[in-house]
Amino acid sequence: MADPAFSRAGPGRRLRPELFVGQADASPQAAADWSRRRILLTDLRAVRGRAYPRITGLFREKSWLFFEILLPFLTTSAFVFVYRALQAPPEYIGFVVLGGAMTAFWLNVVWMMAAQLYWEKDQGNLELYFAAPMNLMSVLLGMALGGMVMSSTRAVAVLVVASLLYGVSFEVDQWLLLLAVFGLTLAALYGLGMILASLFLMWGREAWHTTQLMVEPVYFVSGLNFPVARLGFIGALAVATIPLAVGLDAMRQLAFAGSQVSLLPPLAEAGILVAMTVLFTLAARWSLRTLERRARIEGRLTMRWQ
């Protein structure tokens, strides 16, 4: 049977949002009986709705151009100058620039994925998310997509400006693999962000401090400014568990062909990223359900500022 939410009237197949609201049904059961298509479309609308403020926000308050692009570029520059002071080989400057660009995504995952549901709870939006007829994973996916767009602007700016200014020369032999590894790194990173977001549902004020704990310590074990292989066992552990570490190691090998210090070949690291993406997404789905249930039982969903 045709879904009443759609109409063939007019040019092409058109969504009729008015049919999602206040439609007359024979019974509450009938009202709750949604077709698969309708569920999917509602979830997609939720994804779009949650990604929208992050993307639109880029054009609303322009001060982010200064704070999000120029200043992080200066931070990256500080590490470039450390290597310059040490008269390090030129590829190390490239390592720092690549690491500096990737921090944009990690910071976004920590601040605007992991901690986001905690902020939403503080602001009183979380109840609305739970009450809305949609899968909460759609909200997380929307946050992730919006966050990727936001962070990409900063990452690209840091990468381009720093590369030009500090004369970084990339030697890429396998463009496709490099792009695939980059995409997989983002997928795994935001998958991890979704898991962390569900964990943050349970946390109170320590959430703020946990975000702090996930910045410098993660930069250190991920080898943000140096080859992670130099950390030995800690580096190997990071490559096995943190997408930033494995993604950076693979991208460095691919962007600076001939770079000697790495833990595994790029293809093997791409495999780890695929496994991480699948595992993190499934784990996020499970943990969101489990922790939501537990948070409901313990009354933590509406408890603010504790």
Add this chain to the structure above:
Amino acid sequence: MSDPTTPPPVPAGFAPLRIPGWEDFDPARARGGGLRGHWRGFTTAVRIGWATEANWTDPLLFFIYSVAKPVSAALILVVMLEVIGGATSRQYRSFVVVGSALWAMVFSGIAGLAWSILEDRERYRMIKYVYVSPADFLVVMTGRAVARVAVGAMGTIITLAVGVVLLGVPFDPFRVDWPLLAVVTVLGMVAIVSVGIVLGAVVMQTRQEAWQYPEAVAGALFLVSGAVFPLAVLPFAAQVVGLLTPLAWWIEGSRRALLPDSVSSIGGEGSAWLDLTGTVAPSTPEIVVALLVTGAAGTLAAGLAFRSSERRAKDRGLLDQTTGS
């Protein structure tokens, strides 16, 4: 001419105007308490800041939170030195450990006031009540920032201890110039809080990603402060910017006090300091005077910026506008 503070005489046959129930009200209480009132507001804000920051969690957990960031930041730099190896990296190990340890305090101070404003406006939604209280708004917010500097100081001390015990930073308490350390620490704290006040003025006006601004500003200042590399490796113009920043002089003074044999972050071969003054490195009195002058200028500018931002925020209704940022 009559004294404007003297109440007008009450005409014969009329009783003086009184508000029922306010017979015991002392009008002096509404006029502000001068320095004593400021001090009371400041100490109360410090206590509130400390309570908000620290007293809600397990002490061990709080300790981990407070030291993990600065210790990791120092370790990143130490591994960078080890990766390159050679005599230069050994020479710089103490330099970077002390610099990055001090930076923990800078970050806390810069972020402290800005985050206090954002928390009070966006999360706890108390800023309007703080604003209309008899205490001076700037004084209260500075008190909140000082509490965070104290937490940062803990990270600095632990990082230095880790540096001495595990990373081979030489430390001889008999060679430390304690008077110099005391003077530059006091002046440095004032300078750090001033930068925090400027950032507080900025976040009063901004939304969106304002939470991340302190990190971004601290990162930018990191470049020109000589915290982890000598300014001489920077272009001349950037070095001059660094020389105008009190943080560069504070770090130089603290490093001079703690490690008398350390490389200067301000002077040295190819430095703007050498070009401008003809001397290899600044002397200790020059460091103190430069810190005093740049710190005083920074404090004045911070006060003006904050007052101006406060007025604009009030005019535009930003103080009680929760933005969900």
